[in-house]
Amino acid sequence: MKVLVAYMSSTGNTKKVAEAIYSEIAAEKEIKPVNEVESLGAYDLSFLGFPTHGYGPDKKTKAMLERLCKDGKKVALFVTHAAPESEPEVVEYVAKFKQAASGADIVGAFDCQGQLAGGIKIIMKISPNKKLRADAKKDNSKGQPDEKRIEKARAFARETMGKMSA
Template identity: 30%
Template sequence: MKSLIVYSSRTGNTRAVAEAVKEAFPEPCTLAPVEEAPAVDDYDVIAIGYWVDKGMPDAKAKTFMEKIKGKKVGLFGTLGAYPDSEHANDCRAKAEALMEGNEMLGQFLCQGRVDPKVLEMMAKVASDQHPMTDERKARIEEAKKHPNEEDFEQAKAFFRKCLKG
């Protein structure tokens, strides 16, 4: 079995999860940022990592995901929201919908620190859309601690199980 892990990451969160996920895959396994993704024909299993951008896999990951057909695919991603939130469920569903025509192995999401510059900008331009509630403040504070060692271990365990099943 030859596997490929391709990830898209703007600030490094998803890259860090991708590096952890690689430890769960047997060799030969290639890890590549989406900008340098190889042709997929040779690979039996593909894991794709994305970061959530406005409720969707980010544009680079999405473009890559849409090109994959007839493969065994696992997804992983990072987002500011809690992974057990409705928002995360919605993101998961949208990501899986992009993978139609493939065999889904599973999907792992965890929180990832949100770029402080983006938070600052959102606070300025969209305080009506994203009011700073106590709940939101707590979520942003929690996201700052992720991805952490526990996330990496969970991601590895998740993919080990997927590959066994």
């Protein structure tokens, strides 16, 4: 059994989740930025992680998922977002990632809050877009993912690995 953990991360949140997942895998394993992954062909299971950009995967990420996720390869998705997990729109973000990965056999999905970068928050605050301004105002993502969320990511890794051996 060979497992890949691949991630995209601009400010380190998704990387932190990736490393937590990786630490829980008791099998032959590799971790790397997803842009270094040519194909999932060599892996029995691939954990693929991304930040949410613009209410889902950005264009590049969507294209990457569509390219990698094929032939029913087993994939577990993990996603970070600045919105709180309880925000209804988060379900839609994750659904969009799943849609882009639908050529794979999606064995699990995990998402958690990740701190919004300060520069982005400033841009959102002065945006002409009312929703962006409102989202910046209610942002409570500072310090995320915290230890509680990282433990949930570890539990997700264990649960997903459990499904593989079942």
